[in-house]
Amino acid sequence: MKHLMSGGGRERFIAPLAVLLSLALPAAGGTLHSTYIDPPAMALQRVLPPPPEAGSEAAKADMQTVEAAVRARTPTDERRITANLPCTLDRFGGVLGPAFTAETMPVTAALIERVFQDGELAVLAAKAAIARPRPYTLKPDLATFGHRSDSTSYPSGHATFGYLAATVLSRLVPEKRQALFAFAASYGENRMIAGTHFPSDLEAGKIAAAVIAEALFHDPRFERDLARATAEIAAQGSAPGR
Numbered sequence: 001m002k003h004l005m006s007g008g009g010r011e012r013f014i015a016p017l018a019v020l021l022s023l024a025l026p027a028a029g030g031t032l033h034s035t036y037i038d039p040p041a042m043a044l045q046r047v048l049p050p051p052p053e054a055g056s057e058a059a060k061a062d063m064q065t066v067e068a069a070v071r072a073r074t075p076t077d078e079r080r081i082t083a084n085l086p087c088t089l090d091r092f093g094g095v096l097g098p099a100f101t102a103e104t105m106p107v108t109a110a111l112i113e114r115v116f117q118d119g120e121l122a123v124l125a126a127k128a129a130i131a132r133p134r135p136y137t138l139k140p141d142l143a144t145f146g147h148r149s150d151s152t153s154y155p156s157g158h159a160t161f162g163y164l165a166a167t168v169l170s171r172l173v174p175e176k177r178q179a180l181f182a183f184a185a186s187y188g189e190n191r192m193i194a195g196t197h198f199p200s201d202l203e204a205g206k207i208a209a210a211v212i213a214e215a216l217f218h219d220p221r222f223e224r225d226l227a228r229a230t231a232e233i234a235a236q237g238s239a240p241g242r
Contacts, residue, residue: 032121035114036222037215039121044155045129047211048204051154062198066135070143070195078145081190085146087116087161091187092169095179099236108172108229112165119164119212120157126208127152135195144195156197159188159205160212167213172229 052058084091089109090101102109132154136142151157162184170177188205191197216222 032117034118034121036219037118037122037212039118040125042122042125042212042215044122044126044208044211048126048130048155048207051130051132051198051200051204058200062200063135063138065199066192066195066197067139067142069193070145073143073145073193077190077193081145081194084187084190087120087158087165088112089165092165092180092183095176095183096169096173105229105232105236107225107232111225111229112168114225115164115168115216116161118216119160119209122212123155123157123160123205123208124151126155127157130154132198132201135198142195146194146196149196153197154201155204155208156188156191156201157205158191159184159197159202160208162187163206163209164212167209168216168226171226172233 052062088102089105089112093100099105100108131152134149134151134153136144136148137153163181166177166180166184169180173180188197188202192199192202
């Protein structure tokens with residue numbers, strides 16, 4: 001991180017980032033770690049548009065959209081939110097078919113897990129720098145559903161994962177590209193319906209995913225693992241529709 005900032009500024013950045021990392025969702029091995037990218041060096045906060053300024057009309061509209069989504073939330077929504085909470089390959093089974101699970105396709109699942117961890121770490125670094133409060137931090141009486149994270153709001157990690165995984169999986173199953181991105185949009189929207197993210201957080205996650213994906217596609221280690229996942233899918237004979 002030395003090239004990003006130095007001295008007191010660097011120390012002020014590292015402290016909140018360390019807190020966010022300690023609060024991150026547990027990875028398969030218990031600790032998040034990067035494989036293909038240098039997450040802090042991604043510096044997503046330098047390329048993402050800033051979130052709406054506190055007190056602005058845009059910020060008020062953002063909150064009103066969250067409140068409307070929370071009021072309209074149904075038990076069906078809550079079941080879907082719970083089912084889609086983990087950031088894993090299995091979440092895309094409804095699009096790609098029942099064969100796309102960690103048990104059936106361990107190489108592909110491991111690739112998506114590594115992609116998740118790289119993306120999550122890059123997002124956490126951006127969250128630490130941007131430090132936007134969550135909707136329920138600003139409105140504690142908001143009827144949220146599920147866990148209230150102590151991390152900040154912008155960009156959404158789940159939205160980032162949804163779009164990032166959709167981008168990677170589209171390389172593996174290109175005929176499902178449109179359906180994958182449609183699912184990614186709903187996967188991110190779940191976080192707004194739960195009351196844990198603003199719509200602008202979701203849009204920022206979409207942008208973050210594109211930036212991270214571009215870095216991944218230039219990494220030879222990622223391309224090697226992508227080729228292995230391609231071979232696994234071919235060996236399983238698991239192209240959708242078979």
